[in-house]
Amino acid sequence: MDSDNNKLSQAEIDLQFMSKAYQLAQQAEALDEIPVGAVVVSNGKIIGQGFNQSILQSDPSAHAEMLAIRDAGKNIENYRLLDCTLYVTLEPCSMCAGLLIHSRIKRLVFAANDLKTGAAGSAFNLVTHEKHNHKIEVCSGIMKEQCSSLLSTFFKRRRAEKKALKQQDKSSKS
Numbered sequence: 001m002d003s004d005n006n007k008l009s010q011a012e013i014d015l016q017f018m019s020k021a022y023q024l025a026q027q028a029e030a031l032d033e034i035p036v037g038a039v040v041v042s043n044g045k046i047i048g049q050g051f052n053q054s055i056l057q058s059d060p061s062a063h064a065e066m067l068a069i070r071d072a073g074k075n076i077e078n079y080r081l082l083d084c085t086l087y088v089t090l091e092p093c094s095m096c097a098g099l100l101i102h103s104r105i106k107r108l109v110f111a112a113n114d115l116k117t118g119a120a121g122s123a124f125n126l127v128t129h130e131k132h133n134h135k136i137e138v139c140s141g142i143m144k145e146q147c148s149s150l151l152s153t154f155f156k157r158r159r160a161e162k163k164a165l166k167q168q169d170k171s172s173k174s
Contacts, residue, residue, distance in 0.1 A: 011142075013044070014087070014109050014139065014142045015142060015143065017039055017041050017046070017085070017087040017109070018087050018089070018109065018111060018142045018143045018147075019143070020037075020039050020046065020049070020087070021037040021038050021039050021049075021064075021087045021088055021089050021111075022037060022089055022111075022143055022146060022147060022150070023037065024037025024038065024039070024049060024050065024051040024064065024089075025037035025051060025052075025064070025089045025147065025150055026150070027051050028051035028052045028053070028064070029150065029154055031053075031056060032055065033051065033052040033053060033054065033055050033056060034052045034054075034151070034154065035051075035052070035089070035150045035151060035154050036051065036052045036063065036064040036088065036089050036090045036151075037049075037050070037051040037052075037064050037088070037089050038050050038051070038064035038065045038067070038068035038086060038087060038088040038089070039068055039086075039087050040068050040069060040071070040072035040081060040084050040085070040086050040087075040105075041084060041085045041086075041087065042072075042076070042081070042083060042084045042085075043083075047071075047072045047075045047076055047084070048068045048069060048070070048071035048072025048073070048074075048075060049067075049068050049071060050063075050064045050065070050066070050067025050068035050069075050070070050071055051064045051067070052064050053067060061095065063092075063093065063095070063096050064088060064089070064090075065086060065088050065092050065096040065099065065100070066095075066096060066099060068086065068088075069081065069086070069099055069100075069103050069105070072084065073103070079103065080103065080104045081103045081104055081105050081106075082104050082106065083106050084105055084106055084107075085105070085106060085107040085108070085109060086100060086105050086107070086108050086109070087109045087110075087142075088108070088109075088110045088111070089110070089111045089112060089143070089147040089150070089151075090110065090111065090112050090114055090118075090147065090151065091110045091112065091113050091114040091118035091119070091120050091121070091122055091140065092108070092110065092118070092119055092120055092127075093114070093117045093118070093119055094117070094119040094124060094126055096119070097119035097120060097124075097126040097127050098126065100127055100136055101126070101127065101132055101134050101136065104134055105136055106136065106137060107136065107137040107138075107139070108120060108127060108136050108137070108138050108139070109138075109139045109140070109142055110138075110139075110140050110142075111140070111141070111142055111143045111144050111146070111147035111148070112144055112147045112148040112151060113140065113144075120136075120138050120140070121138065121140070
């Protein structure tokens with residue numbers, strides 16, 4: 001894979017690893033989790049991966065980025081992920097952005113912006129904040145349409161399910 005990656009442009013490499021993050025997001029959706037997936041890459045190889053599991057684990061910190069970074073740290077036996085890139089299907093929240101800074105991720109590539117809680121430029125910008133001694137290179141928009149669509153479809157379905165439950169409750173009380 002390393003020699004193959006040397007022949008590819010950065011955009012092609014980003015697409016390749018975002019595709020893997022997207023597959024992980026689809027796994028999350030299949031488990032009725034918010035469909036977000038993430039991979040950590042070092043030297044052209046995936047060293048950590050994860051998808052949202054907050055509901056499954058009853059853990060509000062079990063975001064895709066958190067799980068991927070924990071996995072990477074264990075795999076390389078280091079809490080610093082120097083020269084690593086995180087690929088994630090949704091812009092990280094402030095909790096995950098803080099983790100990226102503390103783990104010293106070099107580069108962040110995300111697909112869809114999160115206008116409500118995104119902390120890499122949409123709602124906030126923690127990853128390049130002037131007060132931090134570690135700045136992260138950020139690239140966004142890789143597979144934006146596919147990842148945004150996956151999230152939109154998921155939330156549309158969830159809203160419809162909640163509405164149906166409310167209607168069912170009303171019917172059973174009548």
